Amino acid sequence: MRRIGILTSGGDAPGMNACIRAAVRTALAHDLAIVGIRRGYTGLIGADTIPLDRAAIRNTIHLGGTILETSRNPDFYTRDGRLRAAAAIERMGLDGLVLIGGEGTFHGASLLAADADTAALVGVPGSIDNDVYGTDYCIGFDTAANCAVEAIDRIRDTARSHERLFFIEVMGRTTGFLALESGIAGGAEELAIPEEQVSVARMSERIREGFSIGKKSAIVVVAEGKTPGISFHLAREVKKHLDFDSRVVVLGHLQRGGPPTLRDRVLGSLLGVAAVEALLEGRSGCMVGEVGGELAYTPLEETWQKKKPLNEDLRRIFTILSD
Numbered sequence: 001m002r003r004i005g006i007l008t009s010g011g012d013a014p015g016m017n018a019c020i021r022a023a024v025r026t027a028l029a030h031d032l033a034i035v036g037i038r039r040g041y042t043g044l045i046g047a048d049t050i051p052l053d054r055a056a057i058r059n060t061i062h063l064g065g066t067i068l069e070t071s072r073n074p075d076f077y078t079r080d081g082r083l084r085a086a087a088a089i090e091r092m093g094l095d096g097l098v099l100i101g102g103e104g105t106f107h108g109a110s111l112l113a114a115d116a117d118t119a120a121l122v123g124v125p126g127s128i129d130n131d132v133y134g135t136d137y138c139i140g141f142d143t144a145a146n147c148a149v150e151a152i153d154r155i156r157d158t159a160r161s162h163e164r165l166f167f168i169e170v171m172g173r174t175t176g177f178l179a180l181e182s183g184i185a186g187g188a189e190e191l192a193i194p195e196e197q198v199s200v201a202r203m204s205e206r207i208r209e210g211f212s213i214g215k216k217s218a219i220v221v222v223a224e225g226k227t228p229g230i231s232f233h234l235a236r237e238v239k240k241h242l243d244f245d246s247r248v249v250v251l252g253h254l255q256r257g258g259p260p261t262l263r264d265r266v267l268g269s270l271l272g273v274a275a276v277e278a279l280l281e282g283r284s285g286c287m288v289g290e291v292g293g294e295l296a297y298t299p300l301e302e303t304w305q306k307k308k309p310l311n312e313d314l315r316r317i318f319t320i321l322s323d
């Protein structure tokens, strides 16, 4: 292992820069050359690199976004696109590659490894959705969840003052991790997540009961799923059962920006070091995550083939606490 690359792919996530910084410092400590690949798989196919030295990563641990930039690249879905990436990896002289991203990124990486005899690939989970199997938390989730909680707190103030019902939509393409944890922390009354069928009649009845026992507001946290803006539809459906004054707030990309929390900086740092050490140990075709406080290495295929379940205890307590 003499020269490695690092890229960020899919949605940016706060803490990615802490991870890049940690990987660069670890590589340099082992006299391993490291280059940054710009704009995820777009830059990989185009061999678009930037030098990464101490100066490049200085004063970046507190920055949201990704200094390497990122993309969602359509070409990588095709074998031809992935073979072009493999050829570019060869041209760049890379023995290893660290990929920071979500389950789509690792799906692409495992296909790349199957299509071509290429560099050693090690993934690091970075996605505010937290939907990657093989790690308890993904880089970026904690910051996004804290952003959602702050929004819930702010909306609670105005909801109580007007005795209103609010639908607050958070991100989460196929999972409700953000909705569940921010819902618990924000004291939400109801949850609508892709893992569960929503009963509008039941939700409306529970909200009505809440107001009848003296609640002055109600908050429904909705995961956007595959249809951002879905909460407008849900609000209209609830209105058919419940003629309450209601409002909808869609948090959208607000949740993806901003300085990473302590947890995301520490997780990014831990996994950035671990990814480079994994390459130096001769590992390949795996993602390094953290499970139960320990580093865990999961084959890239499993990270997207297996579905990470919601924490059942958290789901259970949401129902108890929201009554």
Ligand SMILES: Nc1ncnc2c1ncn2[C@@H]1O[C@H](COP(=O)(O)OP(=O)(O)OP(=O)(O)O)[C@@H](O)[C@H]1O
Binding pocket: 009, 010, 011, 012, 041, 071, 072, 073, 074, 075, 076, 077, 078, 101, 102, 103, 104, 105, 106, 107, 108, 109, 111, 126, 127, 128, 129
């Ligand atoms: N099934 C696939 N086959 C090949 N490449 C894929 C596949 N899925 C995703 N990719 C590649 O990985 C990129 C990133 O995937 P995606 O857009 O799903 O984000 P992600 O890594 O899941 O991150 P996030 O959770 O933030 O959305 C895609 O733009 C595409 O280039």
Ligand SMILES: O=P(O)(O)OC[C@H]1O[C@](O)(CO)[C@@H](O)[C@@H]1O
Binding pocket: 010, 011, 012, 072, 127, 128, 129, 171, 172, 173, 225, 256
């Ligand atoms: O930035 P884009 O391409 O609109 O991505 C939005 C998607 O990215 C995610 O935020 C994850 O990063 C999903 O929750 C959401 O579906």
